[in-house]
Structures are given as structure tokens and as C-alpha cells.
Amino acid sequence: MKGRIAIIASIALMMLAGCSGKSNASQPTADSLTDTARTGQTRKVPTFNADSAYHYTQQQCSFGARVPNSKAHGKCLKYICGELERMGAKVNRQETTLIAYDGTRLQSTNIIASYYPDNNRRIALFAHWDCRPMADNDPLPANRHKPVMGANDAASGVAVLMELGRLLQKEDPGVGIDLILVDAEDYGAPDNAKMADDERTWCLGTQYWCKNMGYRADNKPYMGILLDMVGGDDPEFSIDAASLQYAGPQAQAFWNDAASIGLGDFFSQNQGGSIIDDHYFVNLDAGIPTFDIIDFRSGRGFPKEWHTASDDMSHISRSTLGAVGKALTHYIFTQSAQ
DSSP states (O other), X not given: OOSSOOOOTTOOOOOOOSOOSOOOOOOOOOEEEEETTTTOEEEEEOOOOHHHHHHHHHHHHHTOOOOTTSHXXXXXXXXXXXHHHHTTOEEEEEEEEEEOTTSOEEEEEEEEEEESTTOSSEEXXXXXXXXXXXXXXXXXXXGTTSOOOOIIIIIHHHHHHHHHHHHHXXXXXXXXXXXEEESSOSOOOOGGGOOTTOGGGSOHHHHHHHHOOOOOTTTSOSEEEEEESOXXXXXXXXXXXXXXXHHXXXXXXXXXXXXXXXXXXXXXXXXXXXXXXXXHHIIIIIOOOEEEEEOBBTTTBSOTTTTSTTOSGGGBOHHHHXXXXXXXXXXXXXXXXX
């Protein structure tokens, strides 16, 4: 997750429709929906397994901090690609060398896992799989030059998408899905670097992907969803300003859908503030309306473990992973009827 909050110009804040109060956070079981708008068929919404997502988070962390150019990074790359291939995805590795803010050459790989590639109506789902090389937000100066384990930021997002991939192997949502796991996201300039334009030092893998998407005009994703820090304790997933500006209708539909299935305690209808994250560049550079599911709230900011040595498995919640996964799964399978 990127290093600083940024003000995005010319954002018209919207009043969010739908239920704004707290709702029962109990988890729904599998159900079904009728795809009357397209096929008239009954389509099953599979049950998201929070324990499985927790396992995928833990497995990534077992390699150590996945900082680009490290052994842990290479081992985790092999693991993620192998698992997604085993889950039936068509996996492509988008390999390149990216230059960090300090001149470091980062051997980077974006992982693109596609389900139902023949379906031209597609949704792109994003998460970053790398870790920050320095815990520059840690309260202890001795920790600030150590790499971040990145259990929440962002093994959690990758894990939710991996569990979704396992479900997609068995159930067709009626829409093509691309899981896009971007690299070199968290190597951005720290505050003390004092760079004139530092927003472009973040999300390097995403910026590269935007320039090299490889879609045709008829199969470019019509929307995207980013997952970042989706496994922590006591989260609040508010809608950030860039999501409102570029993908307001899609974000509002998602938050309303989450509330309708009893997850309103996790997905707040509050406006969450202005940040720079991968979705900002997907919207700006790729032109794909994309919103962010991220634990960030106006007045509180990011979780206290963000960019610290404490971002480890001890702060990962099965309940949070399950809530995000179930909301995402329900929304994706419901989208086939839109």
C-alpha cells in the first residue's frame, strides 16, 4: 500500500444511496439467482471459504517478505502461479524491469490469471503481491529499515482472489474474470525522499500493466475492483474519493449489495478520503472504471500496522477475509444478470 495520502483534484463528493446504518454482519451461505436478463438460467452463488483464504495468506507469509529481487519474492511467485494454474486459470507472467524512485532495478512480474477467456464480457480484479522494502511507518526507529511482512498489505487481497479462483474453477459466473496480481506496488518514495512528483513512484507494476494490457476492443474489462488490506482486525471499508470520481455507480452498487446480504458492518457508506492506490492508475491510464476495497477511513487513516513490522499474521482476521470474499463473490455472480 502506497506511502502517502494524496488530494485528487476536482472530485465531486456524492451522497451515497442505500442503507447507511449498521446491519447484521452474519455470513450468508450459498444461494442462487436467476439470470433473467441474459439466459433465464438459475446460477449458483458459491460459498466463499474464509479458512481457505486465511491459509493462502499464511502461505505467502511463510516465504518471508516478498520484496522485489529477494528470494522470498521468487518463491512466492512460483507458488502463486502454480496454485492458480492448478485451479484452472490460464496464467500469464508479465515480466519486466522497473526502476524504483532510488534507481534500484526491480525484476518484476505481474501475474495475470484468466477464467473463461472466451467470454468477451470481462471484469478485472486487482491486488498487489509484493511487500514494502522498509517499515518506514514503524514507531521503533530500529525497525524502519526492515522489510514489511505484508500479511494484510497485501497478502490478504491476493488470498481472497486465490480463493475466488478456486470457486471459479467449479462455477461459471457468466462473465469472464481476470485476476491481475501486480508487482512493485509498494516500492514508492518515502516521505523523507522529498520528490516533486512522488505519486508515480508507487504502483509501478500497475502502471506498466496499463500500458501493456493486451486486450482487444471487444474484450477489454468493462469494470475493475481492487483489493488492498482486506484481512485486518476491526476494518472499515469506506468508499474513497477516486472510486467515487471514476467508478461511483459501480462502487455504490457493490456497497449496497454487501449491505443487502448482511455485511453492512464491514462496508461503510461513509466517504473514506483521498488516496493513491492501484485503482487510481487503472482509471487514469487504462480507462477502466475501477473501485477500491481498502481498510481506510477518513479521520483514522490506514490500520496502525500499515508499513510497520507488525503487519503479520497475528493481525489477520478470518472474519474480515470471509466478509470481503463473500461480498465479492456475491457481487461477481450477481453481475452476470446485469
